Amino acid sequence: MVTIKDVAREAKVSVATVSRVLNDSGPVSDDTRRLISEVAHRMRYVPHSGARSLITSKTQTLGVLLPDLYGEFFSEVIRGMDNTAQRNGFHLLISRSYADKSGIETAMRAMRGRVDGVVAMSPDIDAESLLNLPSTIPVVLLCSVSRGHEVDSLTIQNCRGAREMVRHLVSLGHTRIAIIKGSAGNYDAAERLRGYRMALREAGIVPDPPLEQSGNFTEAGGYAATIDLLALRERPTAIFAANDSMAIGALSALRESGVQVPEEMAVAGFDDIPLARFMDPPLSSVHVPICELGARAVELLLHGVTHKNDHARRRERVSTELVIRRSTGAEPAERSPPRTFKRETVSV
Amino acid sequence: MVTIKDVAREAKVSVATVSRVLNDSGPVSDDTRRLISEVAHRMRYVPHSGARSLITSKTQTLGVLLPDLYGEFFSEVIRGMDNTAQRNGFHLLISRSYADKSGIETAMRAMRGRVDGVVAMSPDIDAESLLNLPSTIPVVLLCSVSRGHEVDSLTIQNCRGAREMVRHLVSLGHTRIAIIKGSAGNYDAAERLRGYRMALREAGIVPDPPLEQSGNFTEAGGYAATIDLLALRERPTAIFAANDSMAIGALSALRESGVQVPEEMAVAGFDDIPLARFMDPPLSSVHVPICELGARAVELLLHGVTHKNDHARRRERVSTELVIRRSTGAEPAERSPPRTFKRETVSV
DNA sequence: GCCCTCTATGTAAACGATTACATATTTACG
DNA sequence: CGTAAATATGTAATCGTTTACATAGAGGGC
Numbered sequence: 037m038v039t040i041k042d043v044a045r046e047a048k049v050s051v052a053t054v055s056r057v058l059n060d061s062g063p064v065s066d067d068t069r070r071l072i073s074e075v076a077h078r079m080r081y082v083p084h085s086g087a088r089s090l091i092t093s094k095t096q097t098l099g100v101l102l103p104d105l106y107g108e109f110f111s112e113v114i115r116g117m118d119n120t121a122q123r124n125g126f127h128l129l130i131s132r133s134y135a136d137k138s139g140i141e142t143a144m145r146a147m148r149g150r151v152d153g154v155v156a157m158s159p160d161i162d163a164e165s166l167l168n169l170p171s172t173i174p175v176v177l178l179c180s181v182s183r184g185h186e187v188d189s190l191t192i193q194n195c196r197g198a199r200e201m202v203r204h205l206v207s208l209g210h211t212r213i214a215i216i217k218g219s220a221g222n223y224d225a226a227e228r229l230r231g232y233r234m235a236l237r238e239a240g241i242v243p244d245p246p247l248e249q250s251g252n253f254t255e256a257g258g259y260a261a262t263i264d265l266l267a268l269r270e271r272p273t274a275i276f277a278a279n280d281s282m283a284i285g286a287l288s289a290l291r292e293s294g295v296q297v298p299e300e301m302a303v304a305g306f307d308d309i310p311l312a313r314f315m316d317p318p319l320s321s322v323h324v325p326i327c328e329l330g331a332r333a334v335e336l337l338l339h340g341v342t343h344k345n346d347h348a349r350r351r352e353r354v355s356t357e358l359v360i361r362r363s364t365g366a367e368p369a370e371r372s373p374p375r376t377f378k379r380e381t382v383s384v
Numbered sequence: 385m386v387t388i389k390d391v392a393r394e395a396k397v398s399v400a401t402v403s404r405v406l407n408d409s410g411p412v413s414d415d416t417r418r419l420i421s422e423v424a425h426r427m428r429y430v431p432h433s434g435a436r437s438l439i440t441s442k443t444q445t446l447g448v449l450l451p452d453l454y455g456e457f458f459s460e461v462i463r464g465m466d467n468t469a470q471r472n473g474f475h476l477l478i479s480r481s482y483a484d485k486s487g488i489e490t491a492m493r494a495m496r497g498r499v500d501g502v503v504a505m506s507p508d509i510d511a512e513s514l515l516n517l518p519s520t521i522p523v524v525l526l527c528s529v530s531r532g533h534e535v536d537s538l539t540i541q542n543c544r545g546a547r548e549m550v551r552h553l554v555s556l557g558h559t560r561i562a563i564i565k566g567s568a569g570n571y572d573a574a575e576r577l578r579g580y581r582m583a584l585r586e587a588g589i590v591p592d593p594p595l596e597q598s599g600n601f602t603e604a605g606g607y608a609a610t611i612d613l614l615a616l617r618e619r620p621t622a623i624f625a626a627n628d629s630m631a632i633g634a635l636s637a638l639r640e641s642g643v644q645v646p647e648e649m650a651v652a653g654f655d656d657i658p659l660a661r662f663m664d665p666p667l668s669s670v671h672v673p674i675c676e677l678g679a680r681a682v683e684l685l686l687h688g689v690t691h692k693n694d695h696a697r698r699r700e701r702v703s704t705e706l707v708i709r710r711s712t713g714a715e716p717a718e719r720s721p722p723r724t725f726k727r728e729t730v731s732v
Numbered sequence: 733g734c735c736c737t738c739t740a741t742g743t744a745a746a747c748g749a750t751t752a753c754a755t756a757t758t759t760a761c762g
Numbered sequence: 763c764g765t766a767a768a769t770a771t772g773t774a775a776t777c778g779t780t781t782a783c784a785t786a787g788a789g790g791g792c
Contacts, residue, residue, distance in 0.1 A: 037520055037751080039747090039748055040748065040749060040750095042747080043750095049771075050771065050773075051749080051750090051771045051772095052748035052750085052751075052771070052772060052773080053770085053771060054771080055749070055750060056730075056750095056751095056770095056771090059750080061750090061751085062751085062770090062771095063768090063769055063770060063771090064769095064771085065769085065770060065771090068770080068771085070769090076776085079759080079767095082493050082496040083493075083496065083748085083749075084495035084496060084497035084747090084748050084749065085494065085495075085496060085497040085498045085749095086434055086437055086438050086443065086498055086747090086748080086749090086753045087438055087497060087747070087749040087750090087777090088497070088748080088749050088750075089434055090434050090438055090747090090749075090750095090776095090777045090778095091748085091749055091751085091776065091777045092749085092750065092776070094776070095434065097477070097498070099424070107456060107658070108455060108456065108459070110430075110459040110462075110463075111455060111456070111458040111459035114458075114459075114462075114478070118480050119477075122480070123480075127477060127478075127479060127494065127498075128478050128479070129445070129460070129476070129477050129478075130466070130469075130474060130475075130477075130478050131476070131477050132463075132466050132470070133474055134698075144429050146433065146475065147433075148430040148431065148432060148433060148434045149431070149433040149434035149435060149436070149778080149779095150445070150475075150498075152436055157645055169740090172385055192477075192735080195459070199428070203418040255658075255662065260768085272466075279701035284659075286663050287662075288662060291664065310455065310603075311632070311659050314603065314632050314635075314636060314663075315662075315664075316639065335605060337735090341776070364568075387777090387778055387779085388778065388779065388780095389778080389779095397741075397742085398741065398742045398743075399742095399743095399778090399779080399780090400741075400742060400743080400781075401740085401741060401742075401781085403779070403780060403781080403782095404740095404741090404780095407780080409780090409781085409782085410738055410740090410741095411738090411741090412739095412740070413741090415742060416740080416741085421742085431778085431779075432777090432778050432779070433776070433779095434777090434778080434779090435747090435778035435779040436778075436780075437779090437780050438746095438747045438748065438749090438777090438778080438779070438780095438783085439746070439778085439780045440747085440777050440779085440780065441747075469738080494750095523757085583762060590770090650758095691748050
């Protein structure tokens with residue numbers, strides 16, 4: 037592997053001069069500059085980023101710590117991160133880890149010396165307090181709260197979004213509104229549940245415990261919970277699932293049981309994944325700008341990185357938006373499927 | 385930031401001894417070992433991976449070069465890669481780049497010194513020949529062919545999968561079978577088209593040019609192509625879309641036009657993304673083990689990394705599997721939706 | 733008691749870059 | 763023409779590790 041020394045020797049100059057040419061730093065005569073460029077190119081010299089970052093103590097890389105999550109969310113959040121990272125000349129070092137203490141700690145240790153900052157996502161509430169690392173590098177917490185810890189955090193407007201969706205169901209005349217909850221111990225799940233309860237209380241509806249079915253953010257969970265709801269003596273007339281995957285499972289269960297949506301049962305989800313609009317009937321959901329979520333997280337992190345982390349800690353939330361389609365029975369706000377798509381979707 | 389020197393000074397030993405304790409290399413007395421461990425822990429010392437990899441010339445990191453792709457495929461392939469990478473103590477440095485020459489080259493340059501090998505995905509056929517880098521590091525090409533270049537490659541059994549699906553449509557009695565093609569210049573798209581034509585020829589069906597609609601792997605593309613197909617004087621009775629996204633777009637168009645699936649029109653896709661089974665009717669598709677694809681790519685790469693790349697170049701393909709559901713009209717091979725799911729699907 | 737082999741530890745040279753400082757050469761100007 | 767300033771280049775320290783080699787003491791066999 038050819039190094040800067042090889043280039044220097046070949047061009048009969050010192051490594052310092054070569055470095056100056058490569059980084060366009062310091063004065064170099066035009067002749068030398070041309071010579072060195074030519075030699076470097078001819079020898080196919082490529083700088084060793086590792087060595088460079090050792091001396092400059094800048095890696096131009098951001099670490100991303102993710103829980104083991106699937107699907108659309110995962111890819112969208114990474115896309116958002118990579119977009120802004122790349123725009124600022126940074127790379128992404130991605131690491132999925134179990135959300136337990138040792139998992140996160142191991143991952144964080146491994147990142148030392150290879151990244152300039154870390155975006156950590158650990159929606160599992162119990163694991164959140166484990167970030168008391170000696171992390172002298174900037175950290176942004178995604179979709180989780182940090183009590184007491186000196187880190188920036190970015191979350192979704194879960195509570196408000198859920199509240200608005202349930203309020204919408206209420207406005208359609210529903211009074212028996214069920215919820216399929218998210219995973220236990222999950223921050224987003226807890227917040228969405230809070231929004232649901234808040235909306236019911238505001239509407240003067242007395243909560244009915246059996247209408248709060250537990251789920252785990254999976255299609256299977258939504259399916260099972262729906263079966264249970266259908267078995268109730270007093271069926272609900274509307275189901276609010278804490279995410280779209282569960283809502284999709286619910287739709288399947290209802291279709292199988294011959295229950296008409298939205299006539300006999302309204303269904304709503306959360307996240308507004310791209311496929312929500314392609315369901316039959318198209319699924320009403322709370323839109324979460326996942327890509328922007330990732331982008332904003334990196335923006336916050338980059339600010340911390342360039343300003344040496346000496347700013348006041350920030351807590352931001354990205355706002356959600358109600359997307360009403362046919363599954364809740366209201367007049368479709370958008371033609372489904374729309375002839376024009378907001379975004380190209382390429383897979384494979 | 386505390387370094388190994390700080391630990392050495394504090395423990396009143398040399399850095400060599402500290403290093404030996406940390407890496408469990410060379411002989412150290414039990415007393416010293418205990419002392420150093422204690423001091424390192426107390427000072428919250430974390431080794432600097434960058435410095436370490438400079439001297440050992442091992443980064444324990446693999447680069448992943450991806451085109452700008454969306455959705456399920458993206459996340460699944462990364463999951464597969466990360467699984468096996470992590471199992472072998474490696475990290476993933478992910479970089480999305482445009483598939484043009486300068487894009488790939490820039491990305492490859494940036495990887496020098498930070499990774500031990502690279503998995504590069506560039507299904508765009510034109511861009512494929514651009515990998516003539518001085519890449520002295522191992523490279524595995526994913527979903528694309530390399531002619532002449534000394535790299536391992538891993539592809540999907542596109543042709544065979546498409547052929548089997550079309551053959552299945554033929555077996556159901558269809559003779560006017562349309563295809564919605566993938567993006568022009570895309571390797572997977574070309575291969576799937578080849579399989580389609582091959583199956584038709586084998587069945588003695590004369591190809592009808594208007595039945596080969598172009599598409600771009602997006603739902604919108606599938607939607608538009610289907611509208612065009614419905615406008616034909618002689619409509620097809622079956623549509624084979626080169627991926628599921630387009631098939632989903634097709635289903636939407638058919639639903640809107642009041643065309644019954646599968647009675648009036650059979651529809652099949654490719655990839656078998658998780659949502660295929662949740663469509664109405666559930667979508668028949670060619671299953672691609674995306675996660676395994678990523679896993680295998682990393683396996684191949686790791687082999688190259690540990691064996692210093694001195695093996696004969698390999699070309700592998702992962703095999704596909706026909707998954708027949710209701711959209712092609714055959715008796716469903718699996719209950720839809722199944723009560724048990726193969727895999728948990730967690731998003732948010 | 734001598735020499736050899738272990739074991740435990742330290743010293744210092746890498747790894748591949750950047751950069752402060754020193755030095756040499758040229759230019760400018762009174 | 764002499765000297766200061768500007769320009770061009772080289773020397774060597776540095777980043778935080780690992781590791782080959784050197785050294786020193788302990789133990790053992792004869």
